[in-house]
Every structure is written in C-alpha cells, then in structure tokens.
Amino acid sequence: MLEQDRIIKINIEEEMKSSYIDYSMSVIVSRALPDVRDGFKPVHRRILYGMMGLGNTSDKPYKKSARVVGEVLGKYHPHGDSSVYGALVRMAQPWAMRYLIVDGQGNYGSVDGDSAAAMRYTECRLQKIGEDMMQDLDKETVDMQSNFDDSLQEPTVMPTRIPNLLVNGASGIAVGMATNMPTHNLSEVIDACVAYIENNDIEIEELMNYVKAPDFPTGGYIYGMSGVREAYLTGRGRVIMRAKAEIETSSTHDKIVITEIPYGVNKAELIKNIADLANDKKIEGISNANDESDREGMRIVIDIKRDANASVVLNKLYKMTLLQTSFSVNNVALVHGRPRLLNLKDMIKYFVEHRHEVVIRRTQYDLRKAKERAHILEGLIIASDNIDEVIRIIRAAKTPNDAIAGLIERFQLTEIQSRAIVEMRLRQLTGLMQDQLHAEYEEVMKQIAYYEEILSNDDLCRKVITDELIEVKAKYGDKRRSEIVYSSEEFNPEDFYADDEMIITISHMGYIKRTPLSEFRAQNRGGVGSKGTDTRDADFIEHIYPATMHNTMMFFTQKGKCYWLKVYEIPEGTKNSKGRAIQNLLNIDSDDAVNAYLRVKNLSDQEFINSHYVFFCTKNGVIKKTLLEQYSRPRQNGVNAITIREDDRVIEVRMTNGDNEIIIANRNGRAIRFHENAVRVMGRTATGVRGMTLDEDGQDEVVGMICIKDLETETIMVVSEQGYGKRSDIEDYRKTNRGGKGVKTMNITDKTGKLVTIKSVTDDNDLMIINKSGITIRLKVADVRIMGRATQGVRLINLEKRNDEIGSVCKVTSESLEDEIPVDIDETSPVSPIVSISETAEGEEEDYSSESEINNGDEE
Numbered sequence: 001m002l003e004q005d006r007i008i009k010i011n012i013e014e015e016m017k018s019s020y021i022d023y024s025m026s027v028i029v030s031r032a033l034p035d036v037r038d039g040f041k042p043v044h045r046r047i048l049y050g051m052m053g054l055g056n057t058s059d060k061p062y063k064k065s066a067r068v069v070g071e072v073l074g075k076y077h078p079h080g081d082s083s084v085y086g087a088l089v090r091m092a093q094p095w096a097m098r099y100l101i102v103d104g105q106g107n108y109g110s111v112d113g114d115s116a117a118a119m120r121y122t123e124c125r126l127q128k129i130g131e132d133m134m135q136d137l138d139k140e141t142v143d144m145q146s147n148f149d150d151s152l153q154e155p156t157v158m159p160t161r162i163p164n165l166l167v168n169g170a171s172g173i174a175v176g177m178a179t180n181m182p183t184h185n186l187s188e189v190i191d192a193c194v195a196y197i198e199n200n201d202i203e204i205e206e207l208m209n210y211v212k213a214p215d216f217p218t219g220g221y222i223y224g225m226s227g228v229r230e231a232y233l234t235g236r237g238r239v240i241m242r243a244k245a246e247i248e249t250s251s252t253h254d255k256i257v258i259t260e261i262p263y264g265v266n267k268a269e270l271i272k273n274i275a276d277l278a279n280d281k282k283i284e285g286i287s288n289a290n291d292e293s294d295r296e297g298m299r300i301v302i303d304i305k306r307d308a309n310a311s312v313v314l315n316k317l318y319k320m321t322l323l324q325t326s327f328s329v330n331n332v333a334l335v336h337g338r339p340r341l342l343n344l345k346d347m348i349k350y351f352v353e354h355r356h357e358v359v360i361r362r363t364q365y366d367l368r369k370a371k372e373r374a375h376i377l378e379g380l381i382i383a384s385d386n387i388d389e390v391i392r393i394i395r396a397a398k399t400p401n402d403a404i405a406g407l408i409e410r411f412q413l414t415e416i417q418s419r420a421i422v423e424m425r426l427r428q429l430t431g432l433m434q435d436q437l438h439a440e441y442e443e444v445m446k447q448i449a450y451y452e453e454i455l456s457n458d459d460l461c462r463k464v465i466t467d468e469l470i471e472v473k474a475k476y477g478d479k480r481r482s483e484i485v486y487s488s489e490e491f492n493p494e495d496f497y498a499d500d501e502m503i504i505t506i507s508h509m510g511y512i513k514r515t516p517l518s519e520f521r522a523q524n525r526g527g528v529g530s531k532g533t534d535t536r537d538a539d540f541i542e543h544i545y546p547a548t549m550h551n552t553m554m555f556f557t558q559k560g561k562c563y564w565l566k567v568y569e570i571p572e573g574t575k576n577s578k579g580r581a582i583q584n585l586l587n588i589d590s591d592d593a594v595n596a597y598l599r600v601k602n603l604s605d606q607e608f609i610n611s612h613y614v615f616f617c618t619k620n621g622v623i624k625k626t627l628l629e630q631y632s633r634p635r636q637n638g639v640n641a642i643t644i645r646e647d648d649r650v651i652e653v654r655m656t657n658g659d660n661e662i663i664i665a666n667r668n669g670r671a672i673r674f675h676e677n678a679v680r681v682m683g684r685t686a687t688g689v690r691g692m693t694l695d696e697d698g699q700d701e702v703v704g705m706i707c708i709k710d711l712e713t714e715t716i717m718v719v720s721e722q723g724y725g726k727r728s729d730i731e732d733y734r735k736t737n738r739g740g741k742g743v744k745t746m747n748i749t750d751k752t753g754k755l756v757t758i759k760s761v762t763d764d765n766d767l768m769i770i771n772k773s774g775i776t777i778r779l780k781v782a783d784v785r786i787m788g789r790a791t792q793g794v795r796l797i798n799l800e801k802r803n804d805e806i807g808s809v810c811k812v813t814s815e816s817l818e819d820e821i822p823v824d825i826d827e828t829s830p831v832s833p834i835v836s837i838s839e840t841a842e843g844e845e846e847d848y849s850s851e852s853e854i855n856n857g858d859e860e
Helices: 012-032 041-055 065-075 083-091 129-131 162-167 186-198 226-234 267-279 310-319 344-385 386-397 400-410 415-422 431-456 459-476 517-521
Strands: 102-105 123-126 142-146 153-155 170-173 178-181 222-225 235-240 244-248 255-260 286-291 302-305 323-330 332-335 340-343 483-485 499-506 511-516 543-546 552-557 562-564 595-602 611-616 622-627 648-657 661-666 669-677 702-708 717-722 724-729 755-761 765-771 776-780 806-813
Touching: 012 041, 012 170, 041 065, 041 123, 041 129, 041 153, 065 123, 065 765, 083 400, 129 400, 129 459, 162 186, 162 344, 170 400, 178 332, 178 776, 186 344, 222 562, 222 702, 226 235, 226 323, 226 340, 244 310, 244 431, 255 310, 267 286, 267 302, 302 400, 302 702, 340 717, 344 386, 344 400, 344 431, 344 459, 386 400, 400 415, 431 459, 499 517, 511 517, 543 806, 552 648, 595 648, 648 702, 755 765, 755 806
Parallel strands: 222 483, 702 755
Antiparallel strands: 102 123, 142 153, 170 178, 178 323, 222 235, 235 323, 244 255, 255 302, 286 302, 332 340, 499 511, 499 543, 552 562, 552 595, 611 622, 611 648, 661 669, 661 702, 717 724, 717 755, 765 776, 765 806
C-alpha cells in the first residue's frame, strides 16, 4: 500500500467537536458527577469496594492508607494516587462529611486548611455506615462491570440503604456543568423517603415538612428560608449560612465567642481576615482575635474595646467576613447515565426506586438460593427415611459416580440431591439431625413463601423498604447540627441599633459626624466654652439635622450623583470632635464633591416617598423635579440623580411636598419666583427643563435656589461679592412661570459686585460669611432690616484687603439656640465673632421682567 493511501483526510472541525464531546462525556459520567442512586462518584465507589475486598472493615484493625490506595489503583482506578487518597481523606474528615464513611487514624488535616499527612503515615478502615452502603452487594443486587483491564468485576452502583446523595452531598466540576449539593440530616431525609413511599404523589412543599433545610457538619445557622425553598423546588438556590456567635459581657470588656462556623470556611483564614480588617481600621472596636479551639470544640474569641458596641461589631463581621456566607446549591447528578438538574422530590424518588430494585433483586436471589436448599433438603430427607437402603447402594458402588447413579435410579432423585446424599456425613444419620432436617425444611419453605409474596405483593415490598430505612434511622440518625432561623430572610442591620435620637452635623469643608442628642442637652446654654469644636482652621459646622439612628441621609454631588448613608453608618463623634470626611465614607469620584444633603425618615414609607419630590437646580439654570420614590433604593456606588451637561453642575437640591414655591437667583442680581407645579415630574435620569433664562454675557450663572415653606416667617437674604446684602419680603417677588429672566433682587453696581448667594432666613438665623482671603465672619440676620427688593442693600462686612471678595455665605442657627437643638431646625454653626453692620443708602427699585422674559422656556 502506498504511503499516501494510508492517510485518511478528515475535517479538523468535526474531529475537534467529536473528540471534545467524547472527553466531556467521559468526565461527566466517569469522574466528576455523582450517581443519583448512591451519591458516589466512581472513585468513592472503588475505594469502598477495594476496602471491602481487603477485609478492611470496622471490626478489623486499621490498615495503612497507602495499602488501600494501592489496591484501588491496581485493580479499579487507573488514575493518580493523589486523586484516590484525596477522596479517601475527605470521607474521613468530620468537618467535610455529615456522616463519615471512612474511619481515619492519624493526621487527616484540619478545619484550618491543613492538609493530611502522606498516605504512608495514615491508617484507615471502613465505618459501619460505609459497610451498610455495600450490604447485599454479594446478592446480585446491582450490575457489575469489568475493570479497566477486564481482569476483575466492579459494581456500577452501590446497593446502599443510606440516601447518601442527600445526607453527604457532593461537589464536582465537569465540562460545561458542575454540581454542588449540601449535606442533610439522615433522620429528616429518611422520614421524607418514608413519606414518599407511602404517597408517590406527595408535593415538594409537603416533603419540606420533613427535610426542613440542609444540615451542615460544622453546624452554624441556616439564615432565611427563601433560598432553601428555591433550591428544593428547582434544584438551584442560595442557602445563607451564618456562624454561631454569642456576646459574653464582663466588667472590663465584651467578647464575641464563635463556636460554630459556616460549612466550607477555613477557620485560620477567617481569623486572619478579622485581624486584618481590625488592623486596617475597616472594622472599629476590635482589640484582639484569638483561636482558643481544642479537643472540646471550636472557640474563637474576639475581644471588643471598652467603648465599642459588641452588637455593632458582630453586625459588621457578618457583613464583611465569612462569618456569614452562602452555599450555592446546584443539584446536578447522573440519572440513567445522563446529567440532570434535580429537585428534592426527584432525588428522593430515584433513591427509593433504586432501593426497590435492590430489594427485588435481592429477594429473587434469596428465593433462588432458598429453593436450591429446599431441593437438597428434600433429597436428604428421603435418604434419612431410607437410610439402610441408601447405605447399601453406596457400599455396593465402585465409584462415587456409580453411587450417585444408583441413588438417582432407585429414588428418582436429581443429580444435585444424589451428590448431596453421597457427600453427607455420618453424624447426620442420628435421630437429632434428622429432626433438624425436617425443621430446616419447614423454615426454608416459609422463607420461599415470604420471598414469593414480596415479589408478587408491591405493598409488602414497600413495607420491607420502609422497615429497612427506619432501621437505618434508628442506627445512625441524630439531631440537627445547623439551626434554622426562619424569621430573617436577609440580615437587617437595624436590628442591632436602637432608634436613638441623634444630631447630624456637617461642616463647611465636608466633615460629618453624628452625636447623641443627650450630649447637646447636657450643655449649659449660651456658654462659649461648651461650643468649642476641633474643626480645621476656617472650617465651621454648616448643616445640622436632627435624626434617629434608622433615618437615611441622602448626599447629592455637583456631577449629579446620589448616595445614601444610614445614620448608624455615619461615624459617631463628640460634640467637640471634627468628624470624618464625607469623601472617605462614600464612593465619590476624586473630581466630584457633595454639595447638597437631604434627611429622610424612612425610604420604605410608600405614602411619603410617593408624595414628596426632589427638586434640583444647576449652575446654568436647569431645574428638575423627580419623585422621592425614584431615589428610595440605595446602591453602594450611588446612582445618577440627574443627567448633567459637560459645562454644568448641580448647585442646590431641595425636598418639596408638591405645594412649595421656588425662588432662583442669578449672578447678575435677578430672581424668579414660581410654584413648583410649573415643573412637571420627570424620571431619575432626565436632564430637566429651563428654570431661569440667564444673560448671554458668558459670565452669568445661577447662584442659588430656595424653597419657600413658610411665607409668614421667612424672608429673602441676598449677598454680593463686595460685602453688601439685604433682606426682602417674599411677597416683593411676584409669581411668574418658570424659564423667565425674573425681577431685580438687588441693585448690582461696581460698588456691590455680583450676587454671591440667595438664602431664605428668619430672625433666628445667623450668617457665616467666608472671604476668599480665608477670613470667616459671623453676623446676626436679625440685625439686617427688611428693605425693598431692588435696593442696593447695606454693607454687611468691610473687606480690608484690596481685591478681596466674599467666597461663600452659609445660613446657620443663632448662637443662643445652638445648645438647645430644637427638633425642627435644619442648620447650625459653632461660635464665630459677630461684626457690626453699617447701612448704606437704598437704591431705587428696577424691574427686569417682561412678557418675553417670563415665558415657559424650552426643555433642556
């Protein structure tokens, strides 16, 4: 044959496809996935069968693990020794298996992640439960197959009485699929199997009355049942696991003592993780973490600092460490050699069907053996009844075969019966033995009748299966180790915080803290000493919000993003402490900054969030009104609250009730007043509509927006760059529609400079004025008299330096009220010097509004 004729041309794509499919099916069927009937992968099955073949049972001395591994490798499993030894070790680890199948002696690793000693050092033997999984294997109960070299036979499945797939679980990664099954309590699973045997149409929900949840060998808590229920109904789900921890209180400090950890968690790594979080200050309040585990059991002790709350620390540990984790259930197993996703009922059903087949095949085997014995006994009885003649025939025969032939001819016996008579011992000729033959024959006949009834009566067959399962339960059943917490589907951190009254203070430079209200009320009113604060130079407290621990603070940035913090997530500080920078608490971009805050009592109050609105105003005069409900679902990294154009930024955010009035002021000294109904409600990511038309000089911009809630007590305060300001009545600003140019709110001249801010103030407020040179001055609003809308105002401060200007103006609470902290206030500030006010001449009013200037404006 020519060389080229021996080359077979094939399509490489087809060859790759077929080869990969062959490989993947080999992995799926012969390596990675367990059989639904006995819950074993081939390697586990071969280990057990090899140990049984060695006589390495629970009633015999231990054998070296290397001896077992060699037996399995040489006879049944032609793979690496590490794969066999690894599987053997796992079946002996009490933290990995709910019910141990192998009894190990020596170093089999630890829950700290230590690996087992080499197989030449360790010893093993079968546990009694492992032997029961192979009970009746010699009675042709399961199919046998040839081993890898066709020299031996091995079982394709074990005739197990234990529903091993459910009680010990399984995990494995195949090609294109994986399995991950949790462990369960044997007593619960057997109760469910019995219930299924009694009623094959039982619903999964009813089976869950028996199998309540997984039961892990390491104990702990099953936290919430929604994931468990989903796993049982569909075969996939997420089981939340939580460590068992208690808080021990002593006179010096509290301790958190952990006695059980979630399944699959490495204890040593868990403790290291806790220590790292404490060292990195990610969890405050931990002074030490020790592992005090011994032979008596697990004990991890976490020492809590004296001034820390142990419940809060435990809450954070659950959130940030593997003290709370999840088990992703994926019930994939081989059913008739094919991988299938199985729900709870499927797994019980296939196990019961397997037991039914095993019982039938075992009964058929026992019946055959009983009939064979009865056949022989019939011959022996005939021989004992005619013993003299039998002896004569045997003595006259020259060979045993002649004797057998003579007996067959004389008594019409079969060859099997005749051979049994010839091989009969002389002691069976005694009268006692003859009575025993008759008794044994009667007993065997009863067994035959019983076996035949099992095969013909399905109810009796079911009873046999049930009785054997109940026997297994009595032998190996135990109590649950994992407790079930039904009430909480997900951990609610508010459970750890009393809803105490707090004061949230935010400084001008962005430092925030919460302080118990009781600390404010404990101070003497009006005393300068009580109001000292450790804020940075030129910083002062700009906003103050009364709140409770369960309230939510909303933060809005100039780029239009919204962030949330629960009040209990805000760091606690004393009245005199600086607080923490907001930038460090939120995931804010480095080039972004928070410039608006809202306090909301409860974002889950549907009536409130659907009747209140978030009102935005940007530098370019764009406004937007959106339902608070759109911002009621907090996200770790914030959400886009408004779409901002490239040259724009958010300057104000207010909460309105749907019936408030809005006033917006621009840099050139005009203001526009309109009812919020003039702005339609938009979605969260909308850009908004025009709120005010700016001058086209390239310098104009909106300097502020106020929301009028009390027409009787509030007045409008405006301040200009050169230190001029004035108060005007709200009624001086006539209502128009949104989008217009507005009316003059201050007579802007070279002497006054451009407008800096607009505020709604009362006589109880003070103003904090910060110059661009860094000087901070405080003055009383009540000292500024109310004057006309279009006047020039009065000089609020004297700018000493040439070219100095006012940088920003903040409204704060009056000094005399600061220590009282009335419940309805919004903003406050610490002590600053009060400067005197010198009035200047009032200017004439000028109206900038016209029909064309107060039109609706186009949507942005």
